[in-house]
Amino acid sequence: MQTADIQSRWLNFFGDRGHTVVPSASLVSDDPTLLFTVAGMVPFVPYLTGLVPAPYPRATSVQKCIRTNDIEEVGKTPRHGTFFQMNGNFSFGDYFKREAIEYAWELLTSSESSGGFGFDEKDLWVTVYKDDDEAALLWKEIAGLPDERIQRLDMDTNYWSTGQPGPAGPCSEIFFDRGPEYGVDGGPATDDDRYVEIWNLVFMQYLRGEGTKNSFPILGDLPKKNIDTGMGLERVAFLKQGVQNMYEIDQVRPVLDMAAELSGRRYGADHDDDVRMRVIADHVRSSLMLMSDGVRPSNEGRGYILRRLLRRSIRSMRLLGVEDPTFGSLFPASRDAMKAAYPEVETDFDRISRLALGEEETFLRTLASGTSILDLAVASTQNSGATEIPGDTVFQLHDTFGFPIDLTLEMAEEAGLSVDRDAFDRLMSEQRAMAKADAKAKKTALADMSVYGDFRAQGETVFTGYELLTTDSTILGIIVDGASVDRAVVGDIAEIILAETALYPESGGQEADSGSIVGKGFDLEVLDVQRPIKGLVSHRVQVRSGEVGVGDDATSVVDPVWRHAAAQAHSATHLIHAALRQTLGNDAHQAGSYNKAGYARLDFNWNQPLSPATRSEIENIANNAVRDNLEVTTRILPLAEAKSLGAMALFGEKYGDTVRVVEIGSPWSLELCAGTHVRRSAEIGLISLTSESSIGSTARRIESLVGLDAFRDLTTERAIVSQLTSSLKTPREQLPDRIADLVANLKSAEKRIAQYEAAELADRVPALVATASRVGNVRLVVQNVGSVNTPDDLRSLATTVRDRLGSDAAVIALAADVAGKPAVIVATNDAARSTGVRAGVLAKLAAGILGGGGGGKDDLAQGGGSDLAAIPTALDAISASVAG
Template identity: 80%
Template structure:
């Protein structure tokens, strides 16, 4: 049974039983505490918790998920994957335990010929929570399961909650027995390798508080409306139904594994380590394909960092299979073909996905080359010091700064006959994880408990009137101070205001929130921010400018008209520049993010090369021509499917409901899904002045522009600068570039002459320095403060020249100088000194410690520096002391 067939059977089964079929949400989660959608129930959390009223009594979905907390287990077990699909059925206060059990048993055991999944009843076991007699009774009644195949487990295994106060409840899990060849008898309580969990039914029936751990919390009461949340693992069912050994061998994953085998020339099944690597590649390439399909781009933070890690682990695994050449074109092509049946969007958007993947592969292969050079130096240094282990801090720097995988470092160190100080590396990694965890916790704590908004959301959605109006009368539904409801707020207080209606635009879709005021009888509030903390609800963060505001008071929202117009100009300019980009570069230059506010916009787009000045000018000219042509700007509300048929473009990562707003500028020339505010005709944008174009990733660029009055002011400033230059240089404007080029050339020539003069002056000091050589600890030494020097290179040349004049006896030269206001010291040793175990790097490091800085280098030549010019003589004395010891 193919994976797509399992998906079809699932949706048809529950759809025919009154469940609303909900399409999979994006892998990019709406939940601000989550980077990704990590479980099938995540999109339904607001409904399950009662934060937002459920739009339907029961639902079903096949949800795309990403989970990387067990990434090190990928490829080693039968069921750990970073991307997986969770089949779910949900009830929001509708049916409960008995019906959930009945549905699960019916779908699992109905023969395939009748639309079911065709599992044999004898192979199925269940677990229930310790004291959930009710669930156990339903399994007996509905499924006829004997007591020995209904096992009871504790909170660690069979109890669900979010980790926060709120709804919770016991679970019941369904397991498939793979047979005695896979482990001992005794059910899932004994062995979860033989007995594979395929479905988890969560009975959300209690309200809990004071959550101290997964197993330690207080149950307050039963929920007035009990919910059902179930999840069946698509990949687990697929590998069982397809008769293969693990999830990496199912129809949606195996083609990538086979491609890795073909490219490497290594047979799957012949070697355990190679098998793990091929499974890692198959899993990570599929996960990366799906993440990029949902708009995630490789980067050094957040979601982009996770994606980059998956891609780089894939490249590393291919290298360990002996493949050093690029391989993503073939691997991603295989994954595209395997996944497009269930997710046709990866096929339609494959050009963009492919560019991202190939760009990241090319960049990381360069990283591997540079990292290998750094590692080679570390190997030489370790061997030169007579040690066996490469220092942990060096290995950590390779991993953290250069993205060089630790496994690759271990492999290359072993090839060189060395080990790695793994304990030190692991300590540094643990410290980094602890910092990241603390940062994540602090960010999570900073988020308000969203449950406080549920009471307001029950009154319905906040009505946004701002598309047509800049002023709207409303009523204060609630006030929040520090996340807690209050009855009133007085002058100086900063609070959140919940209104029934508002004309103030809440930040979304890349557009910054409106500026404005909220006024009423006896009070005035300055609006600091406007947000949507939960779907359908608008919250205004305000400071009370005067008076006192209370719950229930009439209030009027007043939008700052200048700000709104400028913001609308910027947002419309974003659409115009996007259309111009696609006209010049082609449809593959797709927007991947944007931000706009009054007078300014930036747009990120998929592209892997810098734009030439001519291309940038062409995009700017097309954009301003669109402004000149005074194109009509229209908005329409339609279904998402209708908008897609019209060719309206969506922003990756943005969430859209069934009804969407389509913004046209010049008809189909620019047609995008957008909830932002816009001008009525393109001429109202005023002027578009592209001020920068830069890289924001291996396959992403960013274009920034000033818009309207801000664009004019920037050009006026440039005009004033040009006028000042023409006056100062007494040169016509059109001749300024040539005149400035002449001046730069003259300046460089003068700098060269000065450098030659300074070099000759330094060279003239060599005889005197050599003449001042003295014996220290059996070495001929020159330890001198030479005053001010133009650059460290000049000082280095002086040091090596002096060393060459000292003959063959053991010699050490340490010269210190003032280089651009900072102390610098360079140390050189000759062959005879090094044979006596004197190393320039150690001496430079010692001198630099006195100067208040750091230093080091090779055994023959090294450099140090610091911040304390007054300590130069003390630093040279420290070198002398080291030689005398």
């Protein structure tokens, strides 16, 4: 049974039983505490918790998920994968335990010919929460399971909650017994790989209070009991396809086979190689799906996880003996395996491929540079006589350069060294602790979002701002410090919930409106406008005067100057995007934007800088569109219809069933967009591209000023040009040549000055050599040379004097005033170091006296400080130390 067949059987079964079939949400979660959609129920959390009224009583989905907390187990067990698909059926106050168990048993055990999965009843086991007698009795009644195949387990495995006060309830899990050849007898309670969990039924029926994961009070029953279930699609697939693990199913195996072909290794011949091939197969598929949902490799957040998956794949290919690029073969194999279920991986493959290949090229360079750094660490460790590379060095390689720890261990072993793994693990633990603290803070913030639930239950906030700049409404709620209150007074910072608003909430890359909320006896300055949960707008305000209360009549007032400038900027972004694609081609696709009054920023997929000529062309095309006074229209359309018309969507952005389509001079620009816009392009006024820069190996950023801000910027430049023409007595059109001549003359003069200064320094050398005194077997030069331009001058002087003293043991310590601060350079030769003199020790000693710090290598070191008057004392200390 192919994976796509399992998916369709699931959706057909529950669709036929009154469930609304909901398409998979993006892997990028709306939940601010989650980087990704980590479970099938995540998109339904607002409905399950009652935060947002459910739009349907029952639903079913096959949800794309990413989970990396068990990433080290990938490839080692039959069921751990970073990307997986979760079949789910959900009830929002509709059916409960009996129906959930009946549906599960019917679908699992019905014959394949009748649309079921055809599992043999004798191979199925279930677990229930230890005190859930109701579930145990239902399994006996509905499935006829004997007591020994219904195992009661504790809260840590068979009880669900968010980890915070709120909904909770017992679980019942369904397992498939693979047979005695796969492990010990005894059922799921043995926690053996022989028993594969395929379905989890969550009976969400209680309200829990504060506590720990496995210890908290039950405060009572939920007003509505919900059902949340999840079946692992890949787990069912490998059982129904008769293969050994999820890496061998039809959607994953082609990548594994390609890794085997590229490496010349045979899958099944070596355990370690098999694990590496399974890691590659899993991680390439996960990366493909993440990039199809708009995630890009980066050094933080979601992009960091994606980068880690890609780099682990490259590392695993390297361990298979392949050091050349391989993504050009691996990603097409994954695309072809996944496109039947997710057509977007094929239609968007050019963009995905560019990202993958660019990241592979970058990391292969990283491996080369990291290897050089590690080689230096190995040499330093060996030279010092140690046998262990310091943990902080290894951590820096891992954290800063992305150099894999297992590669470090391998290369260290080849050099006959070990790694201070305890220190490395300690630093990693500290980093994880910081990340967990941050995640905990975010989770607490989510818990506080429950305050919005009652307001959202009253309906969606109506946004009137597309047509109106003022709207009369009623204050539904006031929130201060995360708690709902009745009133707010002068000076308070509060959140105001209105039934209707003209103020635009930040979204779609557009900053929130500026404005106010006024009413009888109060005036509120609007600081920010956001959508904390879907369908609800919250206004963060400061009470400027009066006192405001729940139920008061209020008017939202948009600052018209701000709104017009913001609309100019947003429309300008659309023009720049269209001009960009006209100039560079359709591969230059928008990857993000940010707009506010007078400013527009556009990120786009491209892997090289734009030439000045290309920038000018883009700017000219956009401004020609402004000149042509193109009409700007908006329409509300079903998403599928909008896309069929060619409307462009932003990668990673989430869209509902209906969308707003913005057309400028259709079909000149056609995009999905919820932002505010001008009515005709001439209202934009002027677009001035101010910069174009890199924001990653495959992404660029264009920044522009718009309207009056662009005009002011150009007038400033005009004033600067006017001042230059006057000062240089040169016509404007000749300024570039005149300035180029001046720069060339300046460089020539600087070169001559440097030559004079070098000659002057060289003239000092004989006198300094003549000051050498003998301290024991060492010739010692200790001098304050006055003022020099840079520490490099002082260093050059010290090394030259050292060379002039020949092969006798010599120590040179020179101090100087460098830009008003003391500096000291200490140089030694081989003979001096053989007597135990170390330049780094002497420089550090002197720097401490000078009020600063210093150090360096044994042959050459420097120090500095803040106390010029202490130079004589510092030099005396060096002399005394050498004499000692």
